[in-house]
Amino acid sequence: MSTLIRPTFWAWVLLGLGWAGFDPVQAQEGEVDLLAQLVWATDGAKPTGKDLKEVDAATRDKLRGVFRWKGYFEIARKEFKVAATGMARVRMSSKCEIEVEQLGKETFEVKLFGEGKMVVKKRQTLQSGELLVLAGDDKNDTAWFVVIRLHKP
Amino acid sequence: MKELDHALKLQAYVDGELPDREARAMAESLKRDERQQALHDGLRSIKALLRDNELELPVPETREFYWSQIQRGIAAEPVQRASGAGLLSGWLRWLVPVGATALLCVYWLWPTAGRSGSASGLLVGHEIETPLAETTSFAFRSESAAMTVVWVETRGLHNLASGE
Numbered sequence: 001m002s003t004l005i006r007p008t009f010w011a012w013v014l015l016g017l018g019w020a021g022f023d024p025v026q027a028q029e030g031e032v033d034l035l036a037q038l039v040w041a042t043d044g045a046k047p048t049g050k051d052l053k054e055v056d057a058a059t060r061d062k063l064r065g066v067f068r069w070k071g072y073f074e075i076a077r078k079e080f081k082v083a084a085t086g087m088a089r090v091r092m093s094s095k096c097e098i099e100v101e102q103l104g105k106e107t108f109e110v111k112l113f114g115e116g117k118m119v120v121k122k123r124q125t126l127q128s129g130e131l132l133v134l135a136g137d138d139k140n141d142t143a144w145f146v147v148i149r150l151h152k153p
Numbered sequence: 154m155k156e157l158d159h160a161l162k163l164q165a166y167v168d169g170e171l172p173d174r175e176a177r178a179m180a181e182s183l184k185r186d187e188r189q190q191a192l193h194d195g196l197r198s199i200k201a202l203l204r205d206n207e208l209e210l211p212v213p214e215t216r217e218f219y220w221s222q223i224q225r226g227i228a229a230e231p232v233q234r235a236s237g238a239g240l241l242s243g244w245l246r247w248l249v250p251v252g253a254t255a256l257l258c259v260y261w262l263w264p265t266a267g268r269s270g271s272a273s274g275l276l277v278g279h280e281i282e283t284p285l286a287e288t289t290s291f292a293f294r295s296e297s298a299a300m301t302v303v304w305v306e307t308r309g310l311h312n313l314a315s316g317e
Contacts, residue, residue: 062299066300066302120283133303134302135304135305136307
């Protein structure tokens with residue numbers, strides 16, 4: 001009997017294909033809680049007339065450890081959940097949105113949208129305590145940051 | 154080269170393998186060329202010597218028995234090969250899927266295999282996509298801050314933070 005017409009051969013092929021498409025880590029894990037912060041950085045004084053608050057000390061210290069700006073102000077703070085193999089779209093400002101998709105255990109695909117257009121897409125493993133920062137220059141030597149991390153409410 | 158071709162053609166003529174038309178042309182050519190004639194005679198002599206003096210090796214068995222032995226040998230060969238290969242293919246039937254499954258398990262269960270941005274410094278080609286033509290980006294990693302940064306350079310896309 002030819003190998004191709006043996007039932008056991010096709011059983012193994014199907015089993016192999018099933019394994020290829022099966023992610024046990026993904027199947028075991030449920031939804032995750034995430035926190036996204038939209039941060040504006042400046043060397044100048046806190047702008048008057050705007051109700052800005054400084055980012056939490058831990059985030060500020062981490063950002064200061066990497067970037068040159070002195071002041072970091074939180075524009076928006078969004079807590080959200082992403083289901084296993086699911087995605088969530090979160091509006092951070094009138095011009096800025098993010099979309100986070102969970103691809104597997106601790107692995108995410110993050111898309112940043114500016115004025116409705118996808119600006120950047122990044123795949124990233126996020127473990128507890130890890131930050132993913134999407135950032136860019138803003139006007140007058142300032143900068144914006146979208147800081148994403150795992151979050152325990 | 155031409156001489157060799159001609160000699161091979163002459164050999165074919167001696168063996169009676171040339172088409173009629175070429176055979177006639179060769180016969181005419183031989184009448185005119187003594188060297189060709191000498192070669193022709195030599196080849197014919199060798200052919201005659203081989204034909205007349207070839208050793209006959211008679212098969213001790215009858216013709217039918219001799220060929221039936223060969224036939225049985227041919228028929229038995231695939232069975233032997235199949236029994237040898239059967240053992241090997243039996244192992245392969247197990248080893249190939251088990252090996253493939255093991256590889257898949259290692260890939261999926263390895264905590265950071267191919268997924269982690271654990272390298273320090275600039276992350277080159279690190280699964281970043283910037284579809285807009287006016288946008289460029291690069292990524293870097295700070296181990297001390299446990300932070301991966303994607304820095305986006307945009308033209309005409311400011312105030313994402315303020316929304317102004």
